Amino acid sequence: MSVYFYGCITLDGFLADKNHQLDWLHETGSSEETTYEAFYKKMDVTVMGKRTYDYIKNIPNFEKFYAATKNYVLTSHKDEVSDQFTPISGDIASFIYSLPQDKNIWIIGGNTLVTPLLNRDLFDYLIIQIAPVILGEGVPLFKDITRNLRYELESVSKYGQFVEIVFKKRSKWALYFLFV
Template identity: 50%
Template sequence: MSVIFYGCVSLDGYLADKNHGLGWLHASGSPEETEYDAFYKTIDIVVMGRRTFDEVSKLGSVADIYPTTTNYVFTSRNDLEAEGIQTFSGDVVTFIQKIAADKRIWLVGGGGLLAPLLEAQLVDRMYIQIAPVILGDGIPLFQKHPYSRRFVLSDVKRYGQFAELVYDRLPANT
């Protein structure tokens, strides 16, 4: 299995504003300016947290937004029902480790999901797009943690006002 983070942050490293909103991102540009469509075609499974799901749902049905993938929402609440998703409330690391080796998993959002996967050295690639916005406060991409991880820069692209940095995980013994 391959675990991939693909997302956009502000210049100061936030995934969302302090209210978990993404209005700043939508005002910065659109996915059509990037290679999002080509990326999505390579994905089998989408994983996101509840707050990310709530924001994605403002754009439309998850079944319409992610029509060709199996879509999981991690949530501790049991009141979420929507077309095109399955909910899960357990440990994200255990969940990911049980997925078949030939599957490509997109971690859509949620520093709370990304942190344990980074700690377990399960994140293989990160596409980090940077929007030309300084939020000053918000939900950071990377949470504070007691470990360090090293990645290697494998590509840099420009899409209009967005910069995209692509990082690959170094082998465990590096």
């Protein structure tokens, strides 16, 4: 199993503006300018929060964007999720642990999902695109992280107005050999 974060932030680290909107992202470029399609083809499972689900369900034909994956929404409002998305609740890290070990899992959304998974060191890859936008305030990607985490830089690429940085979890064996 590999757990991925794949998403775009502003130069000052925000996923969305203070009203949880993404206008800044859509005004900067489109997913066709990024690695989105190639990335999605490698995914088996998506897990998103309710706020992210509420945002994407307003996109015309949004379900076709997630047709090839098993999709979950972390929510206490189980009756508000479409048939293609399975509502889940409780500890997100425990849920991730319960998924089959041979699946690639994409965590979609904000710090409500990202924080507990980072605090349990569950991300194998952080694929972060950065847009040339400064909001000054908004919804941060990283919030309330309780531990030091180390990743290795795997690649840096430019796609239109976006910079994509791929970080891979540092191997425990690599750390061991650094100190032996």
